[in-house]
Amino acid sequence: MLTPDLAPPAAAADGGAGALIDISHLQHVPRRYWGRYSCAVLILVALALLMIAFARGQIEWRYVGHFLTARSILEGLLNTIMMSVLAMALGIALGVITAVMRLSANPVLSWSARGYTWLFRGTPVILQLLLWFNLALVFPTLGIPGVYTARTVDVMTPFLATLLGLGINQGAYTSEVVRAGLLSVDIGQYEAAKSIGMPRLLALRRIILPQAMRVIIPPVGNEFVGMVKLTSLASVIQYAEMLHNAENIYYANSRVIELLIVAGIWYLVAVTVLSLLQSRLEAVFARGSGRVTARQ
Amino acid sequence: MARGVASVAVQPIVRAIDIRKRFGSFEALRGITLDVISGEVLCVIGPSGSGKSTFLRCINQLETVTDGALWVDGELVGYRRAGNKLHALSENEIARQRLKTGMVFQRFNLFPHLTALANVAEGPLRVLRRPRAEVISEARTLLERVGLGHKADAFPVELSGGQQQRVAIARALAMHPRLMLFDEPTSALDPELVGEVLAVMKSLATSGMTMIVVTHEIAFAREVSSRVAFMDQGQIIESGVPQELLSRPQQARTREFLAAVLG
Numbered sequence: 141m142l143t144p145d146l147a148p149p150a151a152a153a154d155g156g157a158g159a160l161i162d163i164s165h166l167q168h169v170p171r172r173y174w175g176r177y178s179c180a181v182l183i184l185v186a187l188a189l190l191m192i193a194f195a196r197g198q199i200e201w202r203y204v205g206h207f208l209t210a211r212s213i214l215e216g217l218l219n220t221i222m223m224s225v226l227a228m229a230l231g232i233a234l235g236v237i238t239a240v241m242r243l244s245a246n247p248v249l250s251w252s253a254r255g256y257t258w259l260f261r262g263t264p265v266i267l268q269l270l271l272w273f274n275l276a277l278v279f280p281t282l283g284i285p286g287v288y289t290a291r292t293v294d295v296m297t298p299f300l301a302t303l304l305g306l307g308i309n310q311g312a313y314t315s316e317v318v319r320a321g322l323l324s325v326d327i328g329q330y331e332a333a334k335s336i337g338m339p340r341l342l343a344l345r346r347i348i349l350p351q352a353m354r355v356i357i358p359p360v361g362n363e364f365v366g367m368v369k370l371t372s373l374a375s376v377i378q379y380a381e382m383l384h385n386a387e388n389i390y391y392a393n394s395r396v397i398e399l400l401i402v403a404g405i406w407y408l409v410a411v412t413v414l415s416l417l418q419s420r421l422e423a424v425f426a427r428g429s430g431r432v433t434a435r436q
Numbered sequence: 437m438a439r440g441v442a443s444v445a446v447q448p449i450v451r452a453i454d455i456r457k458r459f460g461s462f463e464a465l466r467g468i469t470l471d472v473i474s475g476e477v478l479c480v481i482g483p484s485g486s487g488k489s490t491f492l493r494c495i496n497q498l499e500t501v502t503d504g505a506l507w508v509d510g511e512l513v514g515y516r517r518a519g520n521k522l523h524a525l526s527e528n529e530i531a532r533q534r535l536k537t538g539m540v541f542q543r544f545n546l547f548p549h550l551t552a553l554a555n556v557a558e559g560p561l562r563v564l565r566r567p568r569a570e571v572i573s574e575a576r577t578l579l580e581r582v583g584l585g586h587k588a589d590a591f592p593v594e595l596s597g598g599q600q601q602r603v604a605i606a607r608a609l610a611m612h613p614r615l616m617l618f619d620e621p622t623s624a625l626d627p628e629l630v631g632e633v634l635a636v637m638k639s640l641a642t643s644g645m646t647m648i649v650v651t652h653e654i655a656f657a658r659e660v661s662s663r664v665a666f667m668d669q670g671q672i673i674e675s676g677v678p679q680e681l682l683s684r685p686q687q688a689r690t691r692e693f694l695a696a697v698l699g
């Protein structure tokens with residue numbers, strides 16, 4: 141209902157400025173968000189209950205504090221981070237190469253790329269880790285006969301098996317992300333690049349990929365986060381990542397929950413740092429897109 | 437610009453002999469035969485779907501010709517001749533042949549992640565690998581020439597359509613092409629921005645650049661071109677000097693088309 145003094149300024153029709161209604165004496169009441177308020181309260185209550193449960197549960201918090209900076213845990217954390225970065229780097233490199241091959245006019249390249257993606261996306265990563273680690277059962281020696289050979293069991297350390305297993309698997313996933321990114325770039329950009337004489341690979345590197353990055357980075361960031369946690373699978377092949385080291389400690393002292401909490405805290409820290417880096421990177425590649433900052 | 441006007445026959449910049457282009461079963465070009473000599477400005481007009489863009493795209497190999505032969509600046513397009521054999525060119529050789537032509541697109545197609553200056557400098561730096569300082573100063577000069585010296589550091593989104601198209605012209609010129617192709621360079625522009633782009637093209641024509649311009653701007657064709665070709669259904673129906681073709685077309689289809697566009 142319109143109160144009489146808020147009725148549309150019909151009087152304005154007669155042109156006088158005084159005919160406009162003065163609304164300065166009216167009180168401004170901000171919109172109320174009852175839904176938000178009640179949800180926030182519910183969440184806070186739930187969190188409080190959860191914290192009480194953990195505080196009263198059979199958790200010795202001083203052990204958590206103690207093991208948070210234990211040498212073995214920190215070494216594990218370092219290995220986890222190092223492996224995540226290396227496996228992701230390998231995955232991105234393979235992913236870009238595979239995506240470019242997949243979109244090539246050359247059928248041999250294109251079908252090889254399809255085969256790779258099919259094989260490594262189609263099998264569980266833990267199976268791939270075990271296969272790499274046990275490669276010696278298929279290839280007892282590696283190298284070029286007569287020039288250099290080595291026993292596979294010596295070469296295929298837990299580190300290398302994990303790197304190959306996670307990196308190559310990641311490459312298969314990343315290639316699809318990169319392919320989507322390349323396809324998202326307007327066909328006119330390829331033509332403009334060609335028109336100034338760019339060969340295909342140069343055009344991809346200088347013109348197409350930088351534009352595809354805007355589409356590629358969010359899902360790759362997502363996969364990076366996944367990778368940090370995926371490294372924990374490598375404990376099955378004795379790679380000394382954080383969870384593996386935490387397990388070794390609780391096998392000895394039986395402080396299972398405490399050590400799991402320690403590992404959980406460090407995973408959260410690592411992932412948080414990664415997310416921050418991702419936002420920065422997105423902002424860099426948003427240049428010229430008309431969006432000032434990347435959406436969070 | 438020095439031009440080799442020898443007493444012997446002048447080599448055309450573009451020579452097309454009976455070129456045909458099929459997309460599946462549809463024939464978009466049905467035998468185009470045409471010479472464009474150095475310094476000539478050829479305007480191509482014709483109804484939508486008549487194959488104008490396809491013709492331009494064949495010249496710089498964005499499309500491959502199905503049949504017929506095409507020379508640009510004396511080189512057979514897409515092939516290398518060795519004795520009695522024609523070898524299809526590799527990707528990199530095609531890229532090298534494209535250096536002879538510059539192309540300006542209807543939708544500008546500037547590189548959105550690069551500034552205006554970087555758009556212009558990209559080709560000379562990365563393709564021709566010329567020294568940076570020299571390239572940058574030349575790119576600035578080119579931007580000045582199209583009236584955009586003050587927009588060197590702007591990204592394409594920050595430019596109007598007319599400004600973007602002028603950067604696109606500068607980008608093509610930076611490669612020192614022998615021939616410039618324009619595919620409806622003003623049809624994506626608001627009417628008040630058309631003039632600034634046509635002015636740049638006109639000064640380019642005056643400077644002696646060989647140009648093939650697909651356009652609906654009949655006034656531009658009349659004033660600037662040395663020859664106008666009318667295309668319909670994949671063929672050149674007639675061509676001639678603008679005063680003749682635009683005022684006294686010989687063919688009924690040309691008359692109909694001109695009547696329709698001139699209103």
Ligand SMILES: Nc1ncnc2c1ncn2[C@@H]1O[C@H](COP(=O)(O)OP(=O)(O)OP(=O)(O)O)[C@@H](O)[C@H]1O
Pocket residue numbers: 459462464482483484485486487488489490491
């Ligand atoms: N890649 C393609 N695949 C199939 N058909 C095509 C392709 N490109 C063009 N054509 C067809 O070829 C014909 C000529 O197209 P073209 O783009 O050369 O016309 P145009 O004269 O430039 O028209 P407009 O004035 O609308 O730009 C059209 O009928 C079009 O549908």
Ligand SMILES: [Mg+2]
Pocket residue numbers: 488489490619620
């Ligand atoms: Mg067209």
